[in-house]
Amino acid sequence: MSSPTAVRAVPWATEHLGLTLAHVGSETGLTIPELVEPGLRRNPRRAHLLVSTVLGKHVPTDPGAVIGAGDRLGDLVADVLGPDADPVVLGFAETATGLGHCVAARLRARCYLHSTRRDVPEIGTSAGFEEGHSHATSHQLQPTSVELFTGDRPLVLVDDEISTGATAVDAIRALHRQNPRSRYVVASLVDMREQGHRDAVDAAAAELGVQIDSVSLAVGRTELPGGLIDSVGALPEPVLNPVGERTGTVERADIPWPATVPEGGRHGFLRDDTEEFDAAVTSAAAVLLDRLDPQRPVIVVGHEELMYLPLRLADALATSGFRVRFQTTTRSPAYVLDRPGYPLRRGFRFTAPENGEQQPRFVYNAQWPDEDAVVVAVIDAAADTERLTAAGGLLDVLTASGTDVLLAVVSGFDPLSLRAARAATAAPPKTTRPGAPT
Known part of the structure; x- marks a missing residue:
């Protein structure tokens, strides 16, 4: 600051x-x-x-x-x-x-x-x-x-x-x-x-x-x-979804995540989850490190509420020597204006990737000053749908602007398995009646 x-x-x-x-x-x-x-x-x-x-x-x-x-x-x-x-x-x-x-x-x-x-x-x-x-x-x-x-x-x-x-x-x-x-x-x-x-x-x-x-x-x-x-x-109509001189590329990186380690706080994150979460972040960052060019700037883009895990991945890349910035997509429409001194210089509107969602989603700026950055888009399993890759989806609008995207799909977490594991941990140990067979 x-x-x-x-x-x-x-x-x-x-x-x-x-x-x-x-x-x-x-x-x-x-x-x-x-x-x-x-x-x-x-x-x-x-x-x-x-x-x-x-x-x-x-x-x-x-x-x-x-x-x-x-x-x-x-x-x-x-x-x-x-x-x-x-x-x-x-x-x-x-x-x-x-x-x-x-x-x-x-x-x-x-x-x-x-x-x-x-x-x-x-x-x-x-x-x-x-x-x-x-x-x-x-x-x-x-x-x-x-x-x-x-x-x-x-x-x-x-x-x-x-x-x-x-x-x-x-x-x-x-x-x-x-x-x-x-x-x-x-x-x-x-x-x-x-x-x-x-x-x-x-x-x-x-x-x-x-x-x-x-x-x-x-x-x-x-x-x-x-x-x-x-x-x-009364301001001019905002210009969304800019189109570049070339179409960007898309690569995919599948990142496995433990079923009983919360990927964020949506279903509760306990202090006792920290060690396993940190280890999973380290493993996930290693997957990205193998796929990125250390000479090229990176913008890690999380998906809506999925903010902390992408933030930690961005921080891990920065610690490894990458030039990194972090942001996320949003449900909120904002006015875009490409003028010095205004913070929302560029904007993209895209189809919500989750099935059943009707309202569009947005991402703003998503660029590095004067350099061609790669966007690492971090999503969870619920957003890994055909809507993500279809025309009008996040990958389509970003690549149309000339942005290269590495899609990092974090999958494996299961809230029902997490609930069962927590219930098992919280349950009192079973006792045996005196004289009963063991």
Whole structure:
């Protein structure tokens, strides 16, 4: 990250539309302009988008910077909770699934779970809540067992940004009905709430009889100009799915994954899973190292909620000497404009690879300045379908732009096997009656 005192260019959306992300304060020395840039959406409810420079979602980002931001946020949580809290952590889909995992790893949390928009009927949903301004509003919680989140340990809720705090409060209410606890912490990269929003969170805490603390890397204020929704609507139609002078290539790398090692936090990631997960990441990275040219830059692109595993793979490549950036695809449509000072310079719309999904998906930028990078697209088994390779799919739109793609398919994980293994571990040992045959 750059120095807080560095001179930064005025963002395009600030200069031309008056959309300003103002810095208010920070306990970390980081500033709002360092952490987020103003982007735009054609959405009648909310026309602005906070584009994080350290999240690895919309903008290709140094994986070390992504992990570092999560570590710093985790340290702030630890300072609030103290050394013996032993918390559980919840990350919000889709944007903060990787960030939440980074925070949980830093805290050595007993359990990490992220909300999901991918229904796994075999596992079932233990709770749910809504997100007001999101493109996809419904969140489901699908741990292998509700017992993973029971007890009175503090619950840390992690999101990339807190704009009003309403989503966090809705999640707290839903979880508190299922399992009351005394303390919650809301952790975010940036906190953009107004005082009225803070008062509403305090009122909810008083109503529930709980303590809700908030921590962030920086506190800011979103200054919205009048008529922004109309101003964004009047901008030229965005140009998506650019076509290059040549068609890129596609290669496939199959990456086996242990059936009972969670590939992320969708069904709960326990502290005891860490060692086997790290070993599986090392093996997966070795497969990629054999397939990549170390002289060529790499952009590792995760798929929606699958953020932490691709992030760790990107970090492993960087440790091996590759020039690497990390980002993921998203459900969220954003306004693309190829202008200096605007963070979403290039965009792709493609068919969701999962069978049964109707809404399009997006990926932004996915390029290396002034060099021809290879994209390593990391997907799981549910996304490994004909829709992925068909016309209009992710591989089609990326290669049409001239991008070479290495498709890394991580398969083998089975949530039902994971649930059975956890149940077997948690079950008390069988005892034998005195005098019975052994």
